[in-house]
Amino acid sequence: MARSLWLLLLAASSSLVDASKSCEKDDVYKLQQAGKHQLEARLAKSTTCTKENLQVRREWGDISKADRRKYIDAMLCLMNKPSHLNPTEYPGAQTRFDDFVAVHMNQTMFIHGTGQFLAWHRYFTWSFERVLREECGYTGTQPYWNWGRWAADPASSPLFDGSDTSLSGNGRQIDHGPTDYFPPGPGGGCIYSGPFVNMTVRLGPLAPLSNPPPARNPLPNGMGDNPRCLSRDVHNYLSSRFTRTQDIVTLIADSPDILAFQDRMQTVTFRPWEQEATYDPAEHNGMPLFGVHAAGHHTIGGDPAGDFFTSPNDPAFYAHHSGIDRTWAIWQWLDLENRTEVIAGGTLMFDPFNSPKATLDDVVGLGVVGEGRVWRIRDLVSTVDGPFCYTYE
């Protein structure tokens, strides 16, 4: 009797958890809490960051609609400020928002599938947040996307539901083919709802995965003016396979060193020249075909999100990369001493020719969206040292 009552309670409580999934703290969050004291210890030793000025980044679903709107309005403000780039050299970069895209495109070959992937994108995302503050009066922090929380149906999540407190919704449904890696989703066309409906995308494409691809850029380096809409194809094919909470937990808990972590996250098996059309984890030592990094981008789909070079054309880029950064931070916090000043990998995308190894002394600079200085990677590996002073909640 007692036992069946217990089972009944257990069944009832687990179905409750399922029903209210969006307000339950998931297993990734539990890992985060388990590691947080290590961050606090490091914070206590930081010479640049204190408890008093520590910024807290939160999940999109956990911030109020008013705060979501402040973040959106700050991004719209950046889209209305003129570019700082030379218009002759970069005709497609017309706004401050575009400047970030151009800087990302310019360095794409050295910041993906390389040792600096994590640190570079940490600094890039932080720089976006800094410019939102300094040039658009934003007072909040960079929100992040916890993929697992919305993995079953990302299109109806508060990030992509098309409401005026979302990052705009899906693209219009158009008849379109599959990519080499996943079937066509329910969108594919121009976005038609939410705050960014009127946005004009100009830079790129350079390596679009979307099918059909957008019109070619007038310049070979993609920096020409190629005005078009923001397209998306938000779908759950990848998210329901590769960005579930358990996938993120496995990534964090089963990656013993930085090489394993960054490879799983970016997925080294995702090599365009190998054209793998089917997914069999057994052939990949249990490694998924899509790490959370690629799966997150391609879950948004469309022309920008599916292009290594121009993915920051989609305003959701920064919430995605803040999610990437949080995942790295949690992995670091679980053994901060051994997981902070570490680097592995080469210096050229996917390292096809055995490029020189990346080192902690390599420098990172962001040109017109940087602070007028460069940093060494070793200054960019802790969220409470160097230029940074933030944590995740």
Ligand SMILES: *[C@@H]1O[C@H](CO)[C@@H](O)[C@H](O)[C@H]1NC(C)=O
């Ligand atoms: C691209 O990189 C070159 C070489 O580092 C640099 O001179 C140029 O300013 C960069 N362009 C942008 C848009 O950052």
Ligand SMILES: *[C@@H]1O[C@H](CO)[C@@H](O)[C@H](O)[C@H]1NC(C)=O
């Ligand atoms: C988009 O532009 C149209 C036409 O100018 C305008 O009516 C609409 O309010 C704009 N929507 C947003 C979300 O800015």
Ligand SMILES: *[C@@H]1O[C@H](CO)[C@@H](O)[C@H](O)[C@H]1NC(C)=O
């Ligand atoms: C760091 O690694 C060393 C050597 O493997 C190990 O002895 C130590 O316990 C690790 N530190 C933490 C905090 O786990």
Ligand SMILES: [Cu+2]
């Ligand atoms: Cu990138």
